[in-house]
Amino acid sequence: MTPASRPFLRSIRSPRPYLLLLGFAIVLAAWHLVTAVLDVPMFRKITPPAVVLKEWFNPEPFFGVSVFTSLYYSHIAYSVYRAYTAFALAVLFGVPLGILIGWNRTFRELTFPLVETLRPIPPLSWVPLAILMLPGTEPPVIFVTFIAAFFATVLNTVLGVRSIDPSYFRAAECLGFARRDILVHVVIPGAMPHVFIGLQIAMGLSWVALVAGEMIAGKRGLGYMIYDAYSMVQIPTIFMGMLTLGLLGFFSSALVRYLGRRLMAWRSF
Amino acid sequence: MALSAALWRGIAGIALFFALWEAASLVKLPFLRFVPPPHVVLENVVQTIQTPAYWSAVYISAKRVAIGYVIGVALGVPIGLAFGVSRVFRDTFFPVFETLRPIPPLAWVPLSILFWPSIELTVVSIIFLGSFFTVVINVLGGVETLDARYLRAAVSMGATPWQVFRKVIVPATSPSIFTGAAIAMGLTWEIVVAAEMVSSIGSGQTGLGAMMWQAYVGGVIPLIITAMISIGLAGLVFSALIWQIGAYATRWRRVV
Amino acid sequence: MSGGLSVRNVGKVYDPEGINVVALQELSFDIAPGEFCVVVGPSGCGKTTLLNIIAGFDTLTSGEIAMDGNVLTAPGRRLSPGADRMVVFQNGALFPWKTVVWNVTCGPVLQGRLSRNEAEAQARQLLARTGLAGIEGQYPGELSSGMRRRVELVRALMNDPKVLLLDEPFRALDALTRSVVHEHLLELYDLARRTVFFITHDLEEAIFLADRVVVMTTRPGRVKKVIAVDLPRPRDHRVLTTARYGQLEEEALEAIHEEARKAFETGERELA
Numbered sequence: 001m002t003p004a005s006r007p008f009l010r011s012i013r014s015p016r017p018y019l020l021l022l023g024f025a026i027v028l029a030a031w032h033l034v035t036a037v038l039d040v041p042m043f044r045k046i047t048p049p050a051v052v053l054k055e056w057f058n059p060e061p062f063f064g065v066s067v068f069t070s071l072y073y074s075h076i077a078y079s080v081y082r083a084y085t086a087f088a089l090a091v092l093f094g095v096p097l098g099i100l101i102g103w104n105r106t107f108r109e110l111t112f113p114l115v116e117t118l119r120p121i122p123p124l125s126w127v128p129l130a131i132l133m134l135p136g137t138e139p140p141v142i143f144v145t146f147i148a149a150f151f152a153t154v155l156n157t158v159l160g161v162r163s164i165d166p167s168y169f170r171a172a173e174c175l176g177f178a179r180r181d182i183l184v185h186v187v188i189p190g191a192m193p194h195v196f197i198g199l200q201i202a203m204g205l206s207w208v209a210l211v212a213g214e215m216i217a218g219k220r221g222l223g224y225m226i227y228d229a230y231s232m233v234q235i236p237t238i239f240m241g242m243l244t245l246g247l248l249g250f251f252s253s254a255l256v257r258y259l260g261r262r263l264m265a266w267r268s269f
Numbered sequence: 270m271a272l273s274a275a276l277w278r279g280i281a282g283i284a285l286f287f288a289l290w291e292a293a294s295l296v297k298l299p300f301l302r303f304v305p306p307p308h309v310v311l312e313n314v315v316q317t318i319q320t321p322a323y324w325s326a327v328y329i330s331a332k333r334v335a336i337g338y339v340i341g342v343a344l345g346v347p348i349g350l351a352f353g354v355s356r357v358f359r360d361t362f363f364p365v366f367e368t369l370r371p372i373p374p375l376a377w378v379p380l381s382i383l384f385w386p387s388i389e390l391t392v393v394s395i396i397f398l399g400s401f402f403t404v405v406i407n408v409l410g411g412v413e414t415l416d417a418r419y420l421r422a423a424v425s426m427g428a429t430p431w432q433v434f435r436k437v438i439v440p441a442t443s444p445s446i447f448t449g450a451a452i453a454m455g456l457t458w459e460i461v462v463a464a465e466m467v468s469s470i471g472s473g474q475t476g477l478g479a480m481m482w483q484a485y486v487g488g489v490i491p492l493i494i495t496a497m498i499s500i501g502l503a504g505l506v507f508s509a510l511i512w513q514i515g516a517y518a519t520r521w522r523r524v525v
Numbered sequence: 526m527s528g529g530l531s532v533r534n535v536g537k538v539y540d541p542e543g544i545n546v547v548a549l550q551e552l553s554f555d556i557a558p559g560e561f562c563v564v565v566g567p568s569g570c571g572k573t574t575l576l577n578i579i580a581g582f583d584t585l586t587s588g589e590i591a592m593d594g595n596v597l598t599a600p601g602r603r604l605s606p607g608a609d610r611m612v613v614f615q616n617g618a619l620f621p622w623k624t625v626v627w628n629v630t631c632g633p634v635l636q637g638r639l640s641r642n643e644a645e646a647q648a649r650q651l652l653a654r655t656g657l658a659g660i661e662g663q664y665p666g667e668l669s670s671g672m673r674r675r676v677e678l679v680r681a682l683m684n685d686p687k688v689l690l691l692d693e694p695f696r697a698l699d700a701l702t703r704s705v706v707h708e709h710l711l712e713l714y715d716l717a718r719r720t721v722f723f724i725t726h727d728l729e730e731a732i733f734l735a736d737r738v739v740v741m742t743t744r745p746g747r748v749k750k751v752i753a754v755d756l757p758r759p760r761d762h763r764v765l766t767t768a769r770y771g772q773l774e775e776e777a778l779e780a781i782h783e784e785a786r787k788a789f790e791t792g793e794r795e796l797a
Binding site for chain 1: 274275278279280281282283286300301302303304357360361362363364365367368369370371372373374375376377378379380382383384386455458459460462463466478481482484485490493494496497498500501502504505508
């Protein structure tokens with residue numbers, strides 16, 4: 001099959017960088033226009049980009065948070081710690097479970113319906129229950145984030161195992177592989193591409209759930225920072241939080257993608 | 270018959286889950302201290318679905334989901350196609366899009382509340398964002414993996430660019446469009462919960478998410494679980510609906 | 526020498542969605558030890574099904590298959606795949622995530638028959654024999670399709686099979702590559718003269734490679750004709766222009782063309 005154009009994942013690096021800049025410029029200009037130049041009633045409460053940027057890079061920020069304050073980095077550190085811990089747990093439990101479900105028919109028939117019944121429950125709606133079940137403030141937030149990443153990981157791992165060409169299994173049988181050999185040399189490597197797609201999705205979902213959890217139950221972190229800023233009508237800080245989240249989310253996914261490419265060197269041919 | 274065996278095993282798995290839950294409650298396991306056992310939840314479910322307030326909440330959430338979702342799809346499909354078809358458009362605006370996409374929908378809530386005049390619009394706009402980004406990415410993926418030979422075949426038969434677009438690109442990407450739509454629908458229910466939970470403080474109509482949050486705040490714990498189940502089920506039903514529509518619209522894909 | 530196969534009255538009935546599909550019906554023929562036997566037939570005639578049954582991926586519903594006088598499989602008797610009946614698959618089943626040398630040596634090493642070093646030494650030799658020296662450390666994705674097929678052949682041979690089962694292995698290759706790979710295959714065959722069970726729909730390939738060609742009917746599959754190919758070995762591509770080859774081809778073509786027409790008219794498609 002011949003693709004019509006380059007894989008879009010790589011198109012982040014546009015071949016025409018000036019168009020990229022143009023795109024950002026247009027959006028920023030529109031933002032500026034609508035908040036600072038024209039007096040559009042709907043946008044009256046929104047601060048213009050210039051103000052946001054000034055506050056963000058202000059050594060003495062009006063609302064207490066900027067690139068120069070340790071508070072900003074403290075929020076980031078908490079969020080990153082929670083997101084990555086939850087993600088790590090999701091991978092630790094989700095991938096083996098996914099492999100088991102994907103590979104063993106009996107186990108799949110026993111457990112998959114249960115998984116599919118629990119999966120549609122939005123991670124966010126686990127928050128009240130999580131608070132009731134787990135002590136402190138960290139565990140509930142991490143748990144909710146874990147749930148989001150866990151189901152995505154399991155699902156994609158199962159898909160990965162089940163999409164392995166049956167010929168590989170047959171070849172392994174002819175070659176006299178024991179069950180353990182099939183697991184290590186066929187199932188796990190064969191499922192890896194799908195698993196990594198799942199991990200990227202899981203990473204993205206981790207951040208989504210994390211923010212939600214932090215807004216509701218956390219005392220630090222970017223989600224909390226945004227919510228706190230909102231309650232005190234510190235709009236530039238809201239923007240800072242959102243954009244920082246965007247950047248962190250993007251880089252986290254890129255990191256997973258990069259690790260995937262390294263681990264699956266055989267795919268680059 | 271093999272089908273029955275699988276069905277029985279599935280039921281057994283779920284039944285085992287409930288049995289363990291019930292047993293753990295009886296044994297008074299520490300972290301289940303505040304979690305009611307299944308039979309109490311079941312009671313609550315039966316009670317709740319008989320109240321008009323419940324169905325009103327379902328309707329309110331469903332309405333918000335439907336509106337936000339439809340707008341998300343209505344804007345997402347054309348923009349996704351535009352990204353796929355026009356190199357210039359993509360090079361210009363895709364980076365901006367990719368910068369905004371990782372921002373969790375919930376992080377948009379405070380800004381939305383400040384911006385939109387009503388809670389309804391806030392919730393709907395958040396839902397729109399969630400479905401919009403997902404749909405665009407999936408549609409773009411569909412265009413990217415389009416077999417170039419279809420395009421060449423059309424052109425060699427004398428099709429104009431617009432004809433190629435309408436008769437080849439759109440139908441060929443429709444499986445991806447529907448997949449993206451189904452995924453977006455699932456996500457949308459998650460978002461409606463979040464949006465309603467965060468904005469339930471004060472006024473506005475009570476959707477399922479708000480109902481759940483109020484149950485938590487009010488200490489009516491079985492109701493929390495009832496709400497969780499309801500939201501999950503609603504998400505499932507709506508997603509299945511989209512799947513069915515998609516399967517019907519792309520029935521040419523059924524391989525004999 | 527061992528590796529003789531007896532196919533006796535083999536029948537296979539599928540039951541997809543309640544409609545009985547008779548894939549094979551009273552199919553009987555023998556393969557002598559060390560013989561290169563090619564089964565030709567139109568799409569859907571059941572040749573892949575037969576290969577799968579011999580390999581152990583599928584079961585038969587009637588008749589039996591025996592190897593060297595011992596019954597391999599019969600109704601109700603499960604046959605496991607094994608190294609004694611190594612398969613080379615149609616679309617290739619080299620593990621893309623392992624290097625060539627790992628692919629080729631994994632069988633003997635994991636079965637404990639050879640140490641890693643012994644296996645690798647043997648592998649190097651065999652690979653060099655087929656003109657593939659130096660690619661041991663590469664991944665299958667880096668190789669051309671012709672090279673991949675040859676590596677898969679080497680992998681199969683490294684397991685010392687009694688019977689080599691080849692499932693239209695060169696179908697995906699272009700005609701020129703295919704003729705080169707044919708010659709490589711025959712060279713490998715001449716080294717050890719193992720029994721080969723080869724299925725294809727390509728008549729020229731069949732006659733060029735085989736000692737005997739078994740022509741199958743369209744579904745339900747039966748033996749239509751057996752043609753002994755008495756072209757001398759070792760063979761190379763020049764044999765394709767000899768008079769004897771022409772006669773054999775004519776004979777086979779008559780038998781198979783009729784079946785091909787029948788298959789075409791009933792719209793047969795490959796089952797497996």
